[in-house]
Amino acid sequence: MRIVEAEAKEIYPILKKIESEIQVLKLLIIKSRKVPKKIVKLEGALKGIKVSEEEIEEAKRALFKLSV
Secondary structure: OHHHHHHHHHHHHHHHHHHHHHHHHHHHHHHHOOOOOOOOOOOOOOOOOOOHHHHHHHHHHOOOOOOO
16 A cells, blocks of 8 residues: 555655646647737838749748648
8 A cells, every 4th residue: 555655645746747748838839829819911021022823832832842
């Protein structure tokens, strides 16, 4: 019986640490969902520059490598 109690005493601090880490992760997820998505227009930022459809597609492939 004492072995079980000793093991339980060793496990509880580890479980408390895991519980607190889960709480932190929950808060991070909640905060990340609350951040409003801002749409930024680049009109005027690149005046005089022509961007082809091919360059746009290349940029999409570079940005979204994981989803393809």
